[in-house]
Amino acid sequence: MVLLQVIVGGLLLGAIYALFSSGLTLIWGMMNFINFAHGEFVMLGMYVALLAVLYLGGGVIGFGAAAALVLFLLGIVIYLALIRHVLRGPMLSQILSTFGLALLLRYSAFYIFSANFVSLPQTSLAGTLKVGGIFLPVAQLVAGAVAVALTLALHFLLTRTNVGSRLLAVAEDRSAAMLMGIRPDRMQALAWGLSAGAAGIAGALMATAYPWSPSVGETFGLIAFVTVALGGFGSVLGSLYAGLIIGLIEAISAFWLGAIYKDIVVYGLFVALLWFRPQGLMGKA
């Protein structure tokens, strides 16, 4: 029964991993670009949610939307001011740009919010459900469910809508897309907005159920790498499965080996993946 509790808890957290990792994989798939600051986007989403609750009030939907919107705009601004200019530059600039951004955002958050752990004040999602002998905090349940729904929504946006096919056209062949009247710059800015927005809302969802500090961004960034590596670079659906698997592995290894070993297991998995199946478990060779 305890194990079942652990499994369900892991899957619910894994759903949130899936949501923010889908943002990372979107950028990788579209422009072959790794965003080292992606975890920091999640962390910022958490603080935006906190500020929204403290100063604006409103329910879960309110602060979730606030986090998504703020991060969406931040993503676009970062693309226009920074990423656009380094995309055609040397590899060094590409990696330095988001790596420096990660440091800037992470330690600015330390400076502003201090290193202490915080959590959202009591929301309407307080309380636990007892289902079949296991306890489910309502907040975790809602966050997990919403995260799965949003990840699927992003998948459908990319595969079934007009905007999605324009995004993918730019990813396939930039110059051909331009001939079709698509403006690649706009599409890539949109992709950055969606990517950061997904991270932001994932952060807000996570904030409803778990406490955090500015340093979580680093951990989430690495978890996003692992998830994307497992799910295959560029695949949103792949990162959904992979996110759930990572959440599960993390919860079980924390349960059996102890909490400090869960990161070792997950990062070890990443290194093993890069060694044996760099195209991802679900990716094609």
Place this chain on the structure above:
Amino acid sequence: MLLEAQGVTKAFGDFWAVAGADLAVEEGEIVGLIGPNGAGKSTFFNCLAGDMQPTSGRILFNGVDVTRASPEAHARAGIGRTFQVPATFEDMSVLDNVTVGAFLRHPQRNDAREHARRIVEMTGLRPEQAGRSLGTPGRKRLGIARVLATEPRLLLLDEALAGLTPRELQEAIALVRRIHESGVTIVIVEHIMEVIMTLTRRVLVFNQGRVIASGTPEEVVRDDAVIEAYLGRGARSHSRASGNP
């Protein structure tokens, strides 16, 4: 036979870019590969250079199977190639660019330098000029110089002469001829018929991943299948009437 490709195919998913191509080149020959855009010339070419691995078929160089060998192994074996878009080493000078190639057969710096300098002289480039400051003709020329420095027995030229002015083109044709006369066998992919007509004795025409015709340039341009491939159906009767393909 210096180079022999037998039944080479290359598939990308469901699409067969090369669907069973044969090619045999004798030492000392200069062979042209032509065909409309998207005919599979470049893919076939990349298979010959080791940049892509064929889905099936065999490629023999000097009797040795090189079908699955890496690009660097191709270079070591004596197969050199240029790129359609010459990937110049931007931060290096012309001489340094060529020296990279020269190091393949001359591991010592001074020997490599000397060899590179001779080749730069032969191609008429300025050794100290920065790679990034070269224009298109200079880059194409540098691409040829760089690969020449690896002392290839077989040189694969991928549209090395496209985008040049008439004068530059004449110079480039003269350069290719000099290289050929120095004993290098050449396979050349080119759109410009003038190049093919003046340089080659034997031409293979590609269409839809296959060799549809071969022969002397004069024979090939009169071939019905070739005219159809280039100009589409219905062009045949028209060109015959005018007597000029």
Place this chain on the structure above:
Amino acid sequence: MKYFLSPRVGVCVLAALLLLFPIVFSDAFYRDIGVTFLLAAISASAWNIVGGYAGQVSVGHSMFFGLGAYTPLLFYTLWGWPPLAGVPIGMLLAIGLAVVIGMPTFRLTGHYFSMATIAVAELIRIFTGTWSLVGGAIGLQGPAVARGWWDLTFRSELPYYYIFLAVLAVVLLTTAAVERRRFGFYLQAIKASERAARSLGVPVRLTKLNALALSAAFTSAAGSLYVIKTGFIDPDSAFGILISVQMLIVAALGGAGTLFGPLIGALILVPLQTAANTWFGGGGSGLTFIIYGGIIVLIARFEPGGLCDLWRRFATRIWRRAHAA
């Protein structure tokens, strides 16, 4: 005028200044800055071989630094070996780790290598903190009092300064030799275009692997120097992200892929950092990171060639103007 600007004279002047610095500034405070500067320059020059010349950007070089820092103290703690004896073993371990990381990732694009380096560095840092043999989160201590000169435990900064300077000279001379040889030409070619390099017969994977191994060995030596001077090590000061960031930023600021770039970067950054710590209080490491992050973003956006490249463009312009007049 031109004579004074020639590189050879510049190098001689620089060497003389570095040799004389601790004698002119005999205050312990300045000597300590000098030692910190040398360590930063050594580490960044080591990073530069693979990150700058080969263009394979490691963001987890602390793993090699940490190996070099831990190994001497581990052997001292276990068997009482002088720390110096652990240095070559640390370098060998670093080379081994370099091969383990390079083998799979160098088949792929550079992004994979960067991701792998940050993940492995974190993995090792967390793992070290849980492993009691190497002292867990507390770390390891070196000899408190020298048992002999071979323990290299000195009260004064001066011996450390000259040891570090000698190692820096070795790293820079090696880099200069690499630059001139086939190996160096191949690295630059790989950085510019792997596909073109391959077509010219460059064994791309092996060359990148060699660069990483050489870089790892030197970085490990830097870690050993650090620990020989400080006498203790813990997971964060060995494998922490700040260590990797320092190497990256020092090299990129001065000019990644140039011989003296890392030296120039350290010359600017280390005094700045000392000043910042004095102004904002010692514990202001958060602010240091914010500033570092900002500098890194600005370099990436505006000057990927670093200060060396900026200076070269500036000098060329002045030169042209002088000749036009």
